[in-house]
Amino acid sequence: MTRGTLGKILLVAMALALVAAFFGFGFDKYLTLSFLKQSREALATAYAAAPARFLAGYFALYVLVAALSLPGATVLTLAGGALFGFWTTLLVVSFASTIGATAACALARTLFRQAIARRLTGKLKAIDDGIRREGAFYLFTLRLIPLFPFFVVNAAMGLTAMPLKTFYAVSQLGMLPGTVVYVNAGAQLGRLDSLAGIVSPTLLVSFALLGVFPLAARKAVALARARRARNARKGPTTRGETS
Template identity: 45%
Template sequence: MTSSADRSLQPKRSNTGKLMLGLSVGLAVTAFFYFDLGRYLSLDGLKANRDDLLVFTDSHYSTAVALFVVAYCLVVGLSLPGGAIMTLAGGFLFGSVLGTLYVNVGATMGATVAFLVARYLLRDWVERKFGSRLGAIQEGFAKNAFSYLMTLRLIPLFPFFLVNLVSGLTRVSIMTYVVATSLGIIPGSFVFAYAGRQLGTINSLKEIVSPNVLMAFMLLGLLALVPILYKKFAGRSTSAV
């Protein structure tokens, strides 16, 4: 049986854990910008180092895959800029299909880390501060979380890091979040990984996301909303009878 003294220590331990986690995330993000590590996560940086990266990948394939997945996880988990460049690098180094697979693993792991950080550090404060305003969003995620998340992942108009953080503030289950994220990012990841195979001909990320590609993503996102719309209209027709 847990004593009253042990119960009184639990909030302190929880607060200490949150403080340590917050400091760790803050230090990691600060170090990223202080040492200007973002210069390596740019199109010019990737092009400048592509020969060295190819040599290392060919010589140490398994290590390269592991490092790539971990690096991608850190970039996404800390909500750092550079996810698109990392996806290009994945296609360039590992090919369109395997690159998409490794990107999916790293991005899903990183998104889950960001989700848990947001839920663990921010959720209680946000619910106390904006609880009344979050009611409709919470209800929507609770009823149709999978379709909502699939739509948000498929349509690139919504920043990836923002979806991670906002999802962590809802009551969506982590399993639903992981599955919807993993499936929803496949089309976009493949487009960038495929483009990575033609790295030498790309001068801007805008060249990859053409209007036709954006339209395709929009249609995919709308398809993910079909179950929600069906339930909504089916419910209306039933109540009208």
């Protein structure tokens, strides 16, 4: 057995052990809205006592959840907004989610290629076709409009030839608008100190954005694709006229 093969086996075993521990010890119960509601004051106290350490732990947990495709990223985003405020959470989540997604892509590419290819045959073909047609722009649209679940995009992209640095850069940019919407919703929930605040204009607008954003993103992508198609049609004609 070569050193490279042994290393892959150890990485697979470690990843599977982390997933098993996550569910086996019931950590998934802590990444729920009900737990966040019950533990908000205790979490806020812990953050106030050691902000840097708490943020570092939050960042590491978010990367781990994204990298191993564990449930709870949305709850973590809302919780961050409620605990840390908008700007701090946006900075942390934007990088943590992208680093985790890139790690998941790398794991799919190096360790789980055959298993993922068998499980995502139909979705993989659709994504492959999209990458061939539009390249990195297709990944950008998948990040803006969740046609496929987050973990499916990460895994499927690991089976393509897209460089990881391109995947990271496009994901960082494409996921940012959605991150802004969810972090803002969490930040507004964090300011809620009475039942009357539930009907405040700011909170209502924040949650309206959760519903409106996918529609707006879909429209923006459609316009961008139409513009790209027009430019592609005009290009050869313009070159022919000038030659």
